[in-house]
Structures are given as C-alpha cells and as structure tokens.
Amino acid sequence: MKKIINNPNDVVSDMVSGMIQAFPEKLEQIDGTMVIKRKELSSNKVGLVSGGGSGHEPAHAGYVGKGMLDAAVAGEVFTSPTPDQILAAIKAVDTGHGVLLIVKNYTGDVMNFDMASELAESEGIKVEQVIVNDDVAVEDSDFTTGRRGIAGTVFVHKIAGAMAETGATLNEVKEVAEKTITHVRSMGMALTPCTVPAAGKPSFQLEDNEMEIGIGIHGEAGIERKPITSAKNIANELTQKVLDDLQLQSGDEVAVMINGLGATPEMELFILQQHVNQLLKDNNLSVFRTYVGEFMTSLEMTGCSVTLLKVDNQLKSLLEAKSEATAFRV
C-alpha cells in the first residue's frame, strides 16, 4: 500500500484537520466529531446536511459553503457516519427553519441518517430527508436495497443548496431536491481498484486488460467485466445506459457531469467527454452545462462515471446560482 498517510486508523481525523486548516475562514469542525460545518451560517434558511463514508473526496465536505451544504458528516472510510455525529450536524445548522438531510442510498447511511433524524425531531427540530439513487448500473447490491447513490448527489447538493439560499421553506427545498433526484442518472466503470487504508490491500482485482462496467464507488460489483475498449466505446456504453433509463425526448436539455474516480488523469476525462457530447447531439439533446473533474471519488480507483440531469428553467437557474463551496465554485 503506497499512500501519503500517517497511522491508517487516523486518516479521517487527519484529513478533517487538514481541511479545516486549509479553509479556516470558511469551515469549522464541531468539537469531538468528524462534522465539518460552515463557519458562518446564513440565517433565515433551511439547514442542509449530507455526508457518508470518507474516501469520496471532495464529497462531501468540499460541498460545504454558502449556496450548497451547511454541514457534512465524515464517516470512517467507506463506512456510514454514526447517528450521534449526524445529530450533532443537524443541531449545529438548524436556525429554526428545519434541516434537510441529503443521503446516498446505502443501507448503513439510510439507517443512520434516519435514526439521527428521529433523535433530532425528539429534540424539536423539524427534519426531512431525501435519498439519492442515481446509479442505473444495478438494482440492489452488496450494500444497497434499490439503486445506489453516486455522483448525481452533487447536483442535488447544488440545487437544494441554492434553493435554500432563496429562503424557501423546508418542504420547498425538499421538493426541488426530489425533483432533481427524479431527473438525474449516472453510471460508472473502473480500470483499477482502490485500497482502504485500514485494510492495506485492494478490495478486488482486475486483470491487466480488464475493466468493470457499472462498478460502485466502494468497489461493489457492477454489471460486467470485459477487456478494455476505446474511450468512445466506454462513453457510449455508459451514456446509452443512462439515456435508456432517463427516457429523454428529442430537444430535452441536460447538465452533464464527467466524474473521475480518483486516479484518472483529467486528459482522459476530457477525451471521454467529447464522445458523451457527440452521443447527446446524435440524440438531439441539448447540453446546458458540462462539469468535468473529480466530484465523487473512490480513493485512488481509476475509472469514471457519466451523470446526466434533465434540466428545466428552475433547475438551470439553481445550478447557476452562486456557490462558495470549496470544491464547487459558481
């Protein structure tokens, strides 16, 4: 295992310290937790909390900032944060207008966010949740009932965050988050695995000429292992599967996210992007905005995902609204 770390058991606390020290004017850590919150909350708005296992950086702490999340809860690597930490985040960001939890669809996350939500409500805080399930690769998986939540989650953060900044009510923010979830779909693939620091060895193996289509962001099984093919074929396979599921009409407008899983050179993401773009054109779809980079990673996994979000005027205007999150500046 070749990693720039200290004790493998301390990676999350070391990382959170580094984040706070990097952006001391924007972020702070809630004492005794792995919760990163905005240093100065906007008043008069719904609070937004997300989080999940670590190892997906910049998700989720990179999306904390004015216009996106108010707090992110960092679990151990690829492990859901505990309910008490999620509760601490909820309490820290509630300004009396209620709190929306944005949860990726993994059994552990869903259970722990739900438990935290109940605890918060018993303390008189109004809490709502949305569950993101954008990954079209597989129904159910090792860690999930139903589809998994992956990179499309970042669009939910952005859109719900912008809506909350307008002073919308908890129900209104929840409604636009659910609308986003309804219209966003993703699919990924990997060329190489990653190593959880505390485990010390890769969680799976791929042959030298092999890729896995539809793999999850924790290395969960995808659809198929097969020989590596061209960027064009990879782009077409991922994008077509997303298009099949989204059921878009000719003339529809989409936002596109080309996401690197951690170790993929940006060069390759842009090569992929040109083929995704071409396939969208061939389907008479219009591209509103394209986002290329690392948004939802799997440590040093090599691979990518393609996310499409069908947009209307409301979603477009919320995507374009100002964001001061450190990993998503608009």
Added chain:
Amino acid sequence: MKKIINNPNDVVSDMVSGMIQAFPEKLEQIDGTMVIKRKELSSNKVGLVSGGGSGHEPAHAGYVGKGMLDAAVAGEVFTSPTPDQILAAIKAVDTGHGVLLIVKNYTGDVMNFDMASELAESEGIKVEQVIVNDDVAVEDSDFTTGRRGIAGTVFVHKIAGAMAETGATLNEVKEVAEKTITHVRSMGMALTPCTVPAAGKPSFQLEDNEMEIGIGIHGEAGIERKPITSAKNIANELTQKVLDDLQLQSGDEVAVMINGLGATPEMELFILQQHVNQLLKDNNLSVFRTYVGEFMTSLEMTGCSVTLLKVDNQLKSLLEAKSEATAFRV
C-alpha cells in the same frame, strides 16, 4: 497500459476537442492548432499566453479565462509545443497592447517560446517572456538548465492574469510576474510513475515500498529514492527544503499550494496539508490562503508537491481578484 483513450497518438487532439465542447461559452480552439483561447478577449489589456507539453492538466488550458490566461498551447504529451503553434496563440490574443509569455523552465519550451517570440516581433507584435523555475529539488536536470518550473507556475498565471485585467502595461505585467517567480518555490515527490500513452509503459519504476523525493513532473530524476515514510515526514522534508531556499523571516506571510500529481486521493493531500501548516506555524509564518487539489499533474503519477509563495499586499490582492478560468475560480 490501462487508459480511457482512443488511438494513443490522438490523445491531445481528442482532449482539446473535449475541453472545447465542455466549455463552449468560454473557450475556442484556433483552427489547425492545439491552441485553446478565451472565446471573448478583454480589450485594452496585455495578452497572456502559456503552455507546454500535455499531461499536466489542468495546466495549462484550465487556466484560460478572464482574470488568468488568454491562450494556452498544448504540445504532445510531455513535449514542448512547436513555435508555429505558439505564434498562432500570440497573434490571436494580441489586441495591440503586447503579449506576455509565461514559460516553465524546460529547454524545449524555452527554445520554442523564444523562437515564437522572435517571429511575432518580426510581425510587429510586442512580446515579453518570463521563465518560471520554482522547483528547488535540483539544479539542472535531464531536460533543464537551472531549476525546473512546476506547480508555482499556476501562481504566476493567476497574478499576472489579474494584473493584466487592471489594464497594466506589458512591462508592469512582466514585472509582477517576475516578482512572483522570485518569491515562489516548490518541491515534489512521487510514489508511482506514469505512462505516456504513445510509449505504452511507465517511464521509470519504483519498488513497492519506495518513494522518490524531488522528482520532476515528467518523471525526471529527483534527489533521493528511499522507503516510504509518514505523511508528516514527507510534508516536513518537502516544506523544509522550500523554506531553506525561500529564506523567509519570522512573521512573513505565504500562500500555500498542495498539489496532487494526478492519482493521489484528495484525502492524502489534506493529510499532508495539516503537517505543512504545522511546520509553517512552527516557523512563525502566517498563511494567507491554501490551495489543495490537482493544479500541475503528471498524468496518473501518484505523489504531490508543496509550493510556497511569499506574499505582500500587492500579490495578495492579485491572488484574490476574480478569475473565471475553468480550473481556478475565484
């Protein structure tokens, strides 16, 4: 070789197409070249051109945009762009106020930018150049006379770009670029090599427990190969070497860039950052801003670099000025 590409000989043209299609409202390609330029130039300002071999993305095209570069020239992977392409960039961005070339100190780049500069001057365009040489690891190297230019180049782009936007003259922009170069130093290390697509195999090898300190961004030899150590030791070794060279005084203020070389998880960059931060505190240095991410990469090399820039009020204000570059939003 596991890469998301098509023909290995087409990676640069495929990438440039993908970039233009991703940001069609901001960027355009000069026909028949690998030059990416701002779609709409600011008038009444000095033009800024940079570039170099590809494989360092987001450098340099990610820094094209209002407030930073006007054009970037993409050579083949790890290969200097040719003088005719650099000339095309110069001509495209000159609005009559002259053009500044920002060049990393590699023999090929220096020679080709210099030749392009002479060609442009013979066509009546006023051109000046600055050479960035921030890498303190080695004096001279396989491809360089004097120190190499690495991640510190991004600070030169940002500061010169902001200065040009103020309407400053060519000499004034050159002067602040040279001031930045005088005050910026970097040093890097790698855990694993990278593979140039057309070569098909890694350009060097490191043992399973080995790292190389002071390696260049093309895999050029560094100072020392030795067993991997902790993030704390790596941070201290890189930062101390930079501090020794910069000769800062107690109370000085610095901007910090923690740069990933391509395949390093963001988690590890933040872990490194906390130790860099601590060492700066121990030296009574004050941190103005910290930038953590991938700014100057080496394809899928695993490793990092640490850059320090000594700042004063002028440099701070130029660092904080608005930038619309796709990879460096302020």
